[in-house]
Amino acid sequence: MLEMLLIITSLISNSFIGFLMLYALIITFIGKRNTLTNPYEVLSELPEVSVIIPVRDEFNVLEESLSRLMVVNYPLNKLKIYIGVDKDCIKCLEVCKAFTPNVVPVIVSSKGKPAVLNELLRMVDSDYVLLLDCDSLITSNSIVDLINAIIRYDVCGVTGIPRPSNQCSGTLPKFFLVESILWQKLMAGKDYLRLIVQAPGYFTLLKRSCIELIGYWDEESLAEDNDLTLRIYALGSRIKLISSKVYIESPTKLRILIKQRIRWYKGTLEVLRRRWRLLNKMRPLLKFDAFITFISPISPTLLLIAVLSNTLLGGIYNLITIALIAPQLITPLLVDEGLDLNTKAKITLLTLPYVLVNSIASLIAVLTLLANVKIGWWRTEKYGRITTCKNAPVA
Numbered sequence: 457m458l459e460m461l462l463i464i465t466s467l468i469s470n471s472f473i474g475f476l477m478l479y480a481l482i483i484t485f486i487g488k489r490n491t492l493t494n495p496y497e498v499l500s501e502l503p504e505v506s507v508i509i510p511v512r513d514e515f516n517v518l519e520e521s522l523s524r525l526m527v528v529n530y531p532l533n534k535l536k537i538y539i540g541v542d543k544d545c546i547k548c549l550e551v552c553k554a555f556t557p558n559v560v561p562v563i564v565s566s567k568g569k570p571a572v573l574n575e576l577l578r579m580v581d582s583d584y585v586l587l588l589d590c591d592s593l594i595t596s597n598s599i600v601d602l603i604n605a606i607i608r609y610d611v612c613g614v615t616g617i618p619r620p621s622n623q624c625s626g627t628l629p630k631f632f633l634v635e636s637i638l639w640q641k642l643m644a645g646k647d648y649l650r651l652i653v654q655a656p657g658y659f660t661l662l663k664r665s666c667i668e669l670i671g672y673w674d675e676e677s678l679a680e681d682n683d684l685t686l687r688i689y690a691l692g693s694r695i696k697l698i699s700s701k702v703y704i705e706s707p708t709k710l711r712i713l714i715k716q717r718i719r720w721y722k723g724t725l726e727v728l729r730r731r732w733r734l735l736n737k738m739r740p741l742l743k744f745d746a747f748i749t750f751i752s753p754i755s756p757t758l759l760l761i762a763v764l765s766n767t768l769l770g771g772i773y774n775l776i777t778i779a780l781i782a783p784q785l786i787t788p789l790l791v792d793e794g795l796d797l798n799t800k801a802k803i804t805l806l807t808l809p810y811v812l813v814n815s816i817a818s819l820i821a822v823l824t825l826l827a828n829v830k831i832g833w834w835r836t837e838k839y840g841r842i843t844t845c846k847n848a849p850v851a
Contacts, residue, residue: 728750
């Protein structure tokens with residue numbers, strides 16, 4: 457009886473993980489046809505853009521982000537920057553004052569990021585809104601590229617490609633670099649097929665009218681950006697991906713990484729549970745991709761279950777485990793950006809522990825969701841580290 461249960465468990469978990477890997481591989485292969493560009497058109501007049509940035513107490517990273525905004529290739533008289541500042545962060549207010557009159561600090565209560573975004577959006581009167589996090593470091597042409605894309609493609613939103621600004625602050629940011637490169641390749645395929653491209657809060661330009669039409673951000677959501685993304689696609693519009701890069705601070709401590717991943721995984725699964733009826737408004741392929749996208753946070757949990765059941769069964773099942781793990785071990789070696797050979801080898805050796813950490817975070821997210829345990833909106837702590845090293849792209 458126990459052996460039969462293990463066989464069934466192994467069959468289900470192995471099949472699901474294998475299917476997700478195959479699906480991602482196919483989408484990534486298709487994405488090779490999509491040469492990401494930044495469409496440039498000579499606009500007769502650049503529109504006004506409102507930048508909204510929620511801040512808690514991250515004054516140590518805010519100054520650098522605002523400094524980058526002050527030197528972008530965009531008329532400053534066309535930019536208005538709203539900073540949602542926690543009432544207790546006096547140093548954040550001092551940083552904002554140094555950038556007046558372009559920066560407008562708004563005192564907000566600590567109700568979580570979605571509530572702050574809604575409060576800031578209600579102050580905006582421009583047609584376009586740029587979402588940034590307090591640690592988002594944009595490049596000089598980013599806003600021009602985003603504006604050109606959103607006008608040319610007539611979409612609700614446009615986003616770019618993340619990279620770690622603190623790549624040489626430890627091993628975890630290097631894993632984030634690998635993940636961001638994989639994300640870029642996968643999203644390029646989805647963009648080509650007009651499937652789900654997520655609208656992350658650290659770097660997305662949105663039409664204000666679209667946000668108002670779908671009802672602002674869900675203040676109860678742990679993954680407010682994914683929730684907004686799903687509602688945009690259900691509306692019949694989409695998010696466009698371009699090649700502009702944004703540099704963000706990646707977790708350097710295991711504790712922070714685990715909290716971040718639990719929030720991501722649980723928040724994304726909650727979006728699917730609460731918004732699954734919206735999938736009926738989508739065309740078949742988009743509906744399928746939306747389901748796969750928002751159910752995917754359970755895959756690290758299923759991988760853990762698959763490895764355990766395969767190990768207990770032994771024999772040929774161990775070969776299945778190798779087939780599931782091998783691609784993850786090989787991936788860092790194939791990365792062609794920002795990592796030397798020694799670093800790739802080190803990351804490869806640490807891949808299994810890293811996968812285990814993500815699996816544990818996923819398991820906690822799944823269990824808290826099933827048990828209906830509510831967790832607060834955990835923010836990812838920032839330390840203001842901007843580090844460059846050999847072969848690393850400069851933030």
